[in-house]
Amino acid sequence: MTTVSTTSGQLRGSQEAGLHVFRGIPFAKAPVGALRFRAPEPPSPWQGVRDATAFAPSALQAQTPISASLAMEVAETSEDCLHLNVWTPGVTGRRPVMVWIHGGAFVIGSGSQDLYNGAHLASRGDAVVVTINYRLGIFGFLHGRTLCGNSLDSSGNEGILDQVAALEWVRDEIASFGGDPGNVTVFGESAGSASIATLLGMPRARGLFHKAILESGSANLLAPPTAASAIMQTVLDTAGLTPETARRLRDLPAQELLDLQVKATPRNGAGLSYGPVVDGQVVPRSPFEAVAEGETRGVSLLIGTTLDEMKLFAFLDPGVFQVDEAGLQARVRAMAGDAAPAIVEAYRAAREARGEPVTPFELYEAIVTDNSMRVPSMRLAALQSAHTPATYAYLFTRKSPSAGGMLGACHALDLPFVWGTYGLDAMKVFAGEGPDVEALSGRIQDAWLAFARTGNPGHEDLPAWPAYEPGRRATMILDDTCLVEDAPREPERLAWEAVGRG
Numbered sequence: 001m002t003t004v005s006t007t008s009g010q011l012r013g014s015q016e017a018g019l020h021v022f023r024g025i026p027f028a029k030a031p032v033g034a035l036r037f038r039a040p041e042p043p044s045p046w047q048g049v050r051d052a053t054a055f056a057p058s059a060l061q062a063q064t065p066i067s068a069s070l071a072m073e074v075a076e077t078s079e080d081c082l083h084l085n086v087w088t089p090g091v092t093g094r095r096p097v098m099v100w101i102h103g104g105a106f107v108i109g110s111g112s113q114d115l116y117n118g119a120h121l122a123s124r125g126d127a128v129v130v131t132i133n134y135r136l137g138i139f140g141f142l143h144g145r146t147l148c149g150n151s152l153d154s155s156g157n158e159g160i161l162d163q164v165a166a167l168e169w170v171r172d173e174i175a176s177f178g179g180d181p182g183n184v185t186v187f188g189e190s191a192g193s194a195s196i197a198t199l200l201g202m203p204r205a206r207g208l209f210h211k212a213i214l215e216s217g218s219a220n221l222l223a224p225p226t227a228a229s230a231i232m233q234t235v236l237d238t239a240g241l242t243p244e245t246a247r248r249l250r251d252l253p254a255q256e257l258l259d260l261q262v263k264a265t266p267r268n269g270a271g272l273s274y275g276p277v278v279d280g281q282v283v284p285r286s287p288f289e290a291v292a293e294g295e296t297r298g299v300s301l302l303i304g305t306t307l308d309e310m311k312l313f314a315f316l317d318p319g320v321f322q323v324d325e326a327g328l329q330a331r332v333r334a335m336a337g338d339a340a341p342a343i344v345e346a347y348r349a350a351r352e353a354r355g356e357p358v359t360p361f362e363l364y365e366a367i368v369t370d371n372s373m374r375v376p377s378m379r380l381a382a383l384q385s386a387h388t389p390a391t392y393a394y395l396f397t398r399k400s401p402s403a404g405g406m407l408g409a410c411h412a413l414d415l416p417f418v419w420g421t422y423g424l425d426a427m428k429v430f431a432g433e434g435p436d437v438e439a440l441s442g443r444i445q446d447a448w449l450a451f452a453r454t455g456n457p458g459h460e461d462l463p464a465w466p467a468y469e470p471g472r473r474a475t476m477i478l479d480d481t482c483l484v485e486d487a488p489r490e491p492e493r494l495a496w497e498a499v500g501r502g
Contacts, residue, residue: 001053004091004176009046013086014053019122022086022177023112024056027169028162030080031135036250037142037154040082040165056083058110059136060254062262074110079139079254084132084166085111086177087118094180096452099170099209100131101163103190103217103412106275107137107267115427120420124442125449128179130170134162134195138235138261139254141274143228144246147236152246156228156277160198167199167208185211185452189415191275193217197380198276200296201287211300211455213448215418216309216411218376219287221275228277231265238264291380297387300455302448303377304394304475308408309369321361328360335371339499343367346495365408366492373411374489375496378473385469390455393468394476395488398440401432414478417441418448436480443482 002013002020013022028040035041057078089095100116102109111131118129134140140159144152155161171181186209188196194217199205201219232246239260241248249257265273278286290296314320323331332340347367351358378393385391396414400407407413416422416431420441423433431437447457447465457476458465463484466474473487487493496502 002091003049006173006176007045008043010049011052012049017119017123018089019119020086020088020091020177021119022052022088023054024083025052025086025169026056026082027084027132028082028165031082031139031158031162032079032254034250036079036139037144037152037158039155039158039161042165043169055085055112056133057081058112059133060139060258061104061108061136062258062267064108064267074108074113081133081135082162082165083111084130084169085118086128086130086174087122088128088178089122089126090178091176093178094175094183095126095128095178096449097128097130097170097174097179097181097184098448098452099167099184099186100129101134101186101188101192101195102131103188103192104136105267105272106141106159106191107261107273109136109191114424115415115421116419117421118419121445121449124420124445125452127449127452128174128177130166130174132163132166134166135159137274138257138265141228141276142232142235142249143223143225143277143279144232145279146225147229147232148243148246151244152249155279155282156223157198157279157282160195160202160276161204161282163195163199164202164205164208167205171208182210183452184209185213187213187215187418187448188217189215189418190217190411191221194219194221194275197287198222198283200299201283201285201290203284203295204282206295209299211451212302213451214301214303214377214380215414216305216373216377218303218373218380219291220372220376221272222283222286223272223275223277225277225279228279231273235260235264288380288383291383292386294387296384299384299388300390300451301381301384301388302392302394302451302457303381304396304478305369305374305377306396306409306411306413307369308365308399309373309411311365311369311406311408312410312412314365314406320364323360323364325360328364331364332367335368336499336501343495343499347492350489350491370489370492370496371501375493375501378493379502381468382470382473385467389467389469391468392451392457392465392476393473394478395485396478398479400430402430414444417444417478420445440478440480440482444478447476 143156
């Protein structure tokens with residue numbers, strides 16, 4: 001057992017395989033009762049020594065088919081969820097700190113999932129690894145202020161403010177766990193990556209982290225108040241409430257509120273009903289604008305995607321497997337309007353030139369992947385590189401062996417490689433197993449750790465990794481053989497740039 005002192009009280013953690021592990025540490029008060037739909041408040045102090053050997057409950061959430069298939073099940077859930085976990089090689093010294101923000105479309109996930117076992121990174125890189133929870137779905141991202149006024153004045157960014165509170169805790173307390181509060185890297189995937197993009201645009205988050213790793217998510221996933229208010233109206237209509245009576249949502253039992261979320265805003269495909277809002281206050285404007293104007297100058301950035309992101313969600317859209325040319329055009333028109341024919345032809349020509357499949361299914365999956373993930377990520381990289389040379393890009397291209405290879409290099413496939421948790425049973429199916437998996441995971445972990453230490457992901461087991469800048473767009477291809485490619489898949493990016501998206 002290991003005991004440390006924090007400003008709230010003493011904590012007793014466990015010793016496991018050469019690490020000190022502290023689980024279930026409260027970083028804010030329970031967001032219940034009068035605190036529901038409000039910004040988090042500092043944790044209450046406690047007397048004596050608090051046990052920190054077991055994970056605390058995860059945020060309330062409805063389970064999805066993806067959860068079980070990706071080792072993302074959560075155990076106990078509760079509205080009282082604002083806790084974090086720490087893995088550290090020692091409680092003295094000053095080590096780089098890596099703070100993980102989990103994904104899950106802002107409606108599922110937890111910092112305590114088996115997939116995010118911090119032991120591998122902490123041990124391999126002599127780093128302090130922190131995983132956090134934050135409020136999800138209707139509890140963390142319900143924008144009431146525009147529609148409901150004082151009746152329910154939630155910003156819709158309470159879940160993001162939870163992340164800020166966790167980072168403030170790290171700033172104030174991590175030195176007691178052997179971490180350096182002056183060298184904090186935030187890293188996250190999917191909704192976690194979009195969260196970090198949001199944090200880049202938040203004045204309140206300035207100075208709380210010094211480096212950022214964004215995996216498969218960018219600032220395009222934030223909603224304007226109009227879209228967030230439409231979700232609010234749907235919730236009110238389903239609950240039989242009006243904007244004037246919206247305050248009654250504070251009084252519902254937590255499970256009833258979750259049931260209302262599922263009924264009012266069922267999760268369909270990869271669409272988002274909940275997430276950060278450009279509300280003009282907590283998030284004053286689009287993070288793209290903030291980054292473009294240099295507000296994040298000096299924050300080192302590592303950003304990338306997988307090659308076939310959206311193939312993970314294809315099984316949620318059965319019709320996509322039978323899509324024909326007319327259906328392809330209709331789907332792309334919904335994304336790109338009158339530019340759809342030009343975009344489809346640009347993808348067809350580029351893929352034919354590389355000898356890649358050009359069926360309507362393959363074209364659609366490539367187009368929706370780039371529109372939602374890769375193009376916005378590279379836009380963020382280009383904007384940041386203008387102010388911060390320490391900006392780096394990657395593309396993960398190793399394909400999953402699952403489903404006969406149908407998933408390709410899909411969304412979330414990089415996670416077991418980043419975390420070194422490819423040995424989990426579910427990951428053996430999803431990511432594969434064997435020496436190649438182990439070797440690639442080691443290279444990726446060492447890159448993430450090097451970046452956390454120095455702001456440069458290069459290391460001796462990779463080719464030289466140049467910084468990303470629009471003139472060259474150097475990108476590290478992460479696969480069984482890692483290599484640098486300049487401007488990969490540039491014809492497709494240029495097709496989006498021509499319509500103002502690049």
